[in-house]
Amino acid sequence: SQELEQxxxxxxxxxxxxxxxxxxxxxxxxxxxxYKQKYGEGLIFLMMLQKGGEEKSHExxxxxxxxxxxxxxxxxxxxxPSHAGIYLCGADRGSTLGRLYFxxxxxxxxxx
Amino acid sequence: DAGVxxxxxxxxxxxxxEVTLRCKPISGHDYLFWYRQTMMRxxxxxxxxxxxxxxxxxxxxxxxxxxKMPNAxxxxxxxxxxxxxxxxxxxxxxxxxxxxxxxxxxxxxxxLTVV
Numbered sequence: 001s002q003e004l005e006q007x008x009x010x011x012x013x014x015x016x017x018x019x020x021x022x023x024x025x026x027x028x029x030x031x032x033x034x035y036k037q038k039y040g041e042g043l044i045f046l047m048m049l050q051k052g053g054e055e056k057s058h059e060x061x062x063x064x065x066x067x068x069x070x071x072x073x074x075x076x077x078x079x080x081p082s083h084a085g086i087y088l089c090g091a092d093r094g095s096t097l098g099r100l101y102f103x104x105x106x107x108x109x110x111x112x
Numbered sequence: 113d114a115g116v117x118x119x120x121x122x123x124x125x126x127x128x129x130e131v132t133l134r135c136k137p138i139s140g141h142d143y144l145f146w147y148r149q150t151m152m153r154x155x156x157x158x159x160x161x162x163x164x165x166x167x168x169x170x171x172x173x174x175x176x177x178x179x180k181m182p183n184a185x186x187x188x189x190x191x192x193x194x195x196x197x198x199x200x201x202x203x204x205x206x207x208x209x210x211x212x213x214x215x216x217x218x219x220x221x222x223x224l225t226v227v
Contacts, residue, residue, distance in 0.1 A: 033215060035218075040220075040221075040223075041220055041221070042116070042203060042205075042218035042219050042220045042221055043155075043203070043205075043218040044218075045215035045216070045217070048215055088154075088155060090155075100157065100216070101157075102154055102155035102156075103154065104154040105154060105155075
């Protein structure tokens with residue numbers, strides 16, 4: 001079963017527009033990871049959030065983790081075609097096994 | 113470092129055949145993960161190793177699946193016999209630590225098609 005919900009499932013935006021992808025967990029998280037995947041390729045690490053209320057930015061991508069550590073958002077400012085791909089969030093629940101649970105991903109298309 | 117290397121990139125096999133997927137983690141990484149990605153179930157952890165020892169294999173779907181890590185630089189995921197529902201992209205990832213401000217580095221994946 002999917003314990004991590006991502007929304008939307010897909011997103012089509014015009015170049016230059018801002019967008020937000022959400023990741024919600026029913027349980028408190030130890031850590032939240034954001035990855036990007038291009039078709040036919042592996043996952044590229046973007047950011048990791050661990051503290052409630054934490055916010056990190058890399059170039060035009062900003063990720064936030066809410067205070068309760070159950071929801072994260074990924075915001076892209078002034079999107080470009082290079083931002084296109086599948087964005088996945090991965091949750092570390094802090095169990096001794098330390099496994100990551102991934103959402104289904106959000107397919108982002110940016111058209112010129 | 114060349115990153116996590118997986119082979120083959122693509123594999124097409126007939127139902128019932130044995131399939132072996134290979135992975136070379138990044139040198140110095142203590143953790144190795146095998147994931148499977150499908151449209152239906154997304155990205156699922158199958159098994160992971162710490163210092164070549166399997167720690168959690170609860171994600172391995174059936175006894176037809178087995179994974180080994182004979183040394184720090186090589187791991188295999190074997191499916192015997194393969195079935196059409198095993199068709200998916202299989203990723204290997206490695207990490208220097210399990211938790212903290214450290215991410216897992218993923219290989220390019222092996223796209224498996226079982227006909």
